[in-house]
Amino acid sequence: MPGALPLNELAGWYRASARDLPWRRPEFDAWGTLVSEIMLQQTQAARVAVEIDRWLTRWPTPADLADAPTHEVLRQWGTLGYPRRALRLQDTARAIVERHGREVPRDVDALLALPGVGDYTARAVAVFHYGDRHPVVDTNVRRVIARAVHGQGEAGPAKRRDLADVEALLPAEPAEASVISIALMELGALVCTARAPRCEVCPIAAACAWRAAGYPAYEGKRAPRQSRFAGSDRQARGTVLRALRGVDVPLTEAELAPLWPEDEQRERAIGSLAADGLVVREGGSVRLPH
DNA sequence: GTCCCGTCTC
DNA sequence: GAGACTGGAC
CATH class of the missing domain: 1.10.10 (Arc Repressor Mutant, subunit A)
Known part of the structure; x- marks a missing residue:
């Protein structure tokens, strides 16, 4: 097993380099966090950033969205893509009103039971809003861990095992674990990118197993090639x-x-x-x- | 044209 | 475990 990641370097890099994104503002509430994480499931952060405030101004609470006409929800969703997410978000708003006293639940299993909320989104809300300690694992995190810890160029298909792997390397203190999770995601988004990693500015390059091994080519399973969009x-x-x-x-x-x-x-x-x-x-x- | 990348369904 | 599902960036 390779050595531990230099978590202090990573956290320091995040504090100095993180993007100023709307959902990271302290006044963002649990509902705003949930809505933004649903939008971020498939859509680039820059595109969500220009839509999220308009959405939350129109429907500032789950009860507001629960009562909205569905055709207006789909119109407001616009070109964010995968519009089934908009339907599920409204279903989730209704479930929150009916089952959770209008409050976004804090418990991961309760969050997972909401439509459109999976392993990533449930833990993102529990960690980034409520401050609890859970592994938050998106594709960026899996790629960073694959490279820095396992010395592999790519992460391969997602597995349930990934959650336990990341949980094991998080600090015990919930607030510190939260910063490490968001920092791993940001590092994957900005520095340890899929196509052109910028190792010269990476805060954990000195500890990176992939770098130390001379950037071996990835030999494992890959995600299948995406089929053509044109004409689909x-x-x-x-x-x-x-x-x-x-x-x-x-x-x-x-x-x-x-x-x-x-x-x-x-x-x-x-x-x-x-x-x-x-x-x-x-x-x-x-x-x-x- | 290729890549992006979480959830649900089967 | 594999494939469907959007629109935009590159």
């Missing part, structure tokens, strides 16, 4: 939903047809959007849910 069902779904966000009336199949001329794929896209609850078919028309 994903693109067709996005095209239909974008059109519906832009109007406040249902669109007929005839109005949608020119936007995605291939009939079979357009129908499949509308059908899968309806199955997800993102659109409603009514007669020969398609609309956003009320």
